Amino acid sequence: MATCTGCSCLCPDIVVQAGVLNACRKGSSIFMHSKDNRAKPMVSGREVDMEVALEKATEMLSSSEKLAIYGMDTIPLEAQEVAIKLAERKEAFIDDNSTFCLGDFVEMVLRGILPSTTLDEAKSNAYVIFYWGTDPFQSLSRHMSLYTYYPRAGKRQRGYEEDRYLVVVDVRRSHTAKLAKKNARFIKVDSDDALVEGFLSTMDGRAGNYYEDTARILKEMQRGRFNVIFGGLGLKYGLKGKYEKFVEMMRKMNELAEVYFIPAGFHANMRGFNELMFEKTGFVNRYSFDTETSRPEYEFSELVRNDAIDTALVIGSDPVNSLPFDVAQKLRKKNLILIDPKLSLTSKIAEVVIPSAITGVDQGGTMVRSDGVRIKIDPLWEAEWSDRKILNELLRGVR
Amino acid sequence: MKFGKFIRKTTIGIVVVRDSLQGEVADNKFGEEFWKRSAVLYLHPEYAREMGFREGDVVELEKDGRTLRLRVLYSDTAPEEGAMMPNSIFSNFLIGENKKRFAASIAPSDGDVTEVDEIVFSNTN
Numbered sequence: 016m017a018t019c020t021g022c023s024c025l026c027p028d029i030v031v032q033a034g035v036l037n038a039c040r041k042g043s044s045i046f047m048h049s050k051d052n053r054a055k056p057m058v059s060g061r062e063v064d065m066e067v068a069l070e071k072a073t074e075m076l077s078s079s080e081k082l083a084i085y086g087m088d089t090i091p092l093e094a095q096e097v098a099i100k101l102a103e104r105k106e107a108f109i110d111d112n113s114t115f116c117l118g119d120f121v122e123m124v125l126r127g128i129l130p131s132t133t134l135d136e137a138k139s140n141a142y143v144i145f146y147w148g149t150d151p152f153q154s155l156s157r158h159m160s161l162y163t164y165y166p167r168a169g170k171r172q173r174g175y176e177e178d179r180y181l182v183v184v185d186v187r188r189s190h191t192a193k194l195a196k197k198n199a200r201f202i203k204v205d206s207d208d209a210l211v212e213g214f215l216s217t218m219d220g221r222a223g224n225y226y227e228d229t230a231r232i233l234k235e236m237q238r239g240r241f242n243v244i245f246g247g248l249g250l251k252y253g254l255k256g257k258y259e260k261f262v263e264m265m266r267k268m269n270e271l272a273e274v275y276f277i278p279a280g281f282h283a284n285m286r287g288f289n290e291l292m293f294e295k296t297g298f299v300n301r302y303s304f305d306t307e308t309s310r311p312e313y314e315f316s317e318l319v320r321n322d323a324i325d326t327a328l329v330i331g332s333d334p335v336n337s338l339p340f341d342v343a344q345k346l347r348k349k350n351l352i353l354i355d356p357k358l359s360l361t362s363k364i365a366e367v368v369i370p371s372a373i374t375g376v377d378q379g380g381t382m383v384r385s386d387g388v389r390i391k392i393d394p395l396w397e398a399e400w401s402d403r404k405i406l407n408e409l410l411r412g413v414r
Numbered sequence: 415m416k417f418g419k420f421i422r423k424t425t426i427g428i429v430v431v432r433d434s435l436q437g438e439v440a441d442n443k444f445g446e447e448f449w450k451r452s453a454v455l456y457l458h459p460e461y462a463r464e465m466g467f468r469e470g471d472v473v474e475l476e477k478d479g480r481t482l483r484l485r486v487l488y489s490d491t492a493p494e495e496g497a498m499m500p501n502s503i504f505s506n507f508l509i510g511e512n513k514k515r516f517a518a519s520i521a522p523s524d525g526d527v528t529e530v531d532e533i534v535f536s537n538t539n
Binding site for chain 2: 021039040041043044045048051052115150152153154156186187188189190192193248249252253280333335336337338339340341343344357358359360363364
């Protein structure tokens with residue numbers, strides 16, 4: 016069996032033969048097209064030998080006085096560790112996608128502010144299953160079938176028709192919301208704060224916002240005893256960075272029944288990066304090894320916007336596609352080194368491109384699933400240059 | 415008759431979403447499939463009718479001086495009053511601090527759908 020690194024589900028049951036079995040659309044595509052559109056070593060837009068690209072990158076890193084290392088959410092822990100060492104050596108900034116993704120929630124889980132559990136526990140025990148601000152049907156296509164809503168497992172042997180209660184919270188009727196029929200609720204929100212306030216009011220014995228929904232859901236939570244809220248980007252941006260009321264809601268819910276939180280929907284090893292950084296520095300992202308602290312202005316986008324860096328080393332990420340345009344545009348003016356297995360929009364503007372490997376296809380390693388479980392990933396075959404080997408080479412050469 | 419032609423310009427709320435069909439082709443961002451599945455604006459069919467847009471129309475979105483031309487597609491998972499876009503270089507061309515929702519003005523367009531390279535090498539501020 017192969018493991019898919021298409022998202023933070025890290026599905027462990029993929030069969031790759033003449034075709035690909037068990038994977039979702041995105042996962043199948045990773046395996047089926049693993050040899051397509053591969054990056055080649057490049058310097059200033061010209062194809063070069065790998066050694067030349069590595070030498071040029073080492074030279075750029077050595078001469079940089081204000082370096083940021085960014086990305087790393089798709090590479091294994093073993094390679095992330097080397098990237099962190101490199102940042103430390105250069106007293107550089109280091110950041111990943113989690114600053115604008117679900118890093119805040121991961122941090123609250125790691126700090127014990129939000130009680131959390133594993134997907135395996137959810138599979139065996141969870142009754143009320145919330146998808147709040149996330150559409151797993153599209154973003155985590157096997158989340159519901161492998162771990163949460165559909166499996167018959169443990170104490171939940173009677174299937175989703177009777178043994179699960181689905182709650183979907185979204186600003187629109189998403190594909191996941193359309194599943195909310197029997198034993199389920201879809202709550203269309205304009206403001207996530209209002210729903211949080213609604214739950215708090217109901218638990219205080221007052222009829223507030225969404226009273227009919229909140230009263231019924233809380234009753235179901237008490238009935239089910241073990242419940243899980245999966246929170247996504249919609250929840251993060253809906254709460255506008257103010258989590259106090261949400262945390263209070265979780266605390267009060269836990270006085271009624273067990274209610275856990277698992278962040279839902281991010282890159283394969285984003286949580287791995289957050290955990291490594293947390294273990295080493297006490298922060299999960301946007302960190303400076305110079306000032307030895309984390310600040311909002313150390314977010315990669317802000318560093319680029321504010322011209323706080325001269326050089327960026329981007330690893331396994333495509334910021335030209337995924338960051339706001341003003342950041343992507345300014346990135347063009349920086350010394351940019353890209354390590355990535357595929358040609359990407361960022362490879363079009365990078366001074367140096369270093370081709371790497373795809374975890375689960377041609378490099379192995381360890382990744383951390385969205386619930387914090389560490390998964391060992393074997394490759395189907397070994398590429399000559401893994402992320403770890405490339406980063407070790409840079410670490411050895413950099414001054 | 416394209417009634418959308420009679421709409422000069424109005425403001426619309428847009429939700430940025432993940433789309434598995436686009437995710438399937440996201441490994442090749444130079445490919446036509448990625449462009450076709452990214453340079454799109456999904457409208458709820460009823461809302462599109464109210465607005466006067468039909469599937470396949472090209473619309474121009476404008477925000478803070480930046481403009482994009484996108485193909486209209488119908489989806490009953492789009493907001494009942496508003497639109498949605500898959501997360502990509504196209505949505506991030508217009509996005510602000512909130513990476514999930516933004517507002518932009520919308521108007522019919524006779525132009526071609528914006529290409530990836532037009533954004534990558536754009537000199538727009």
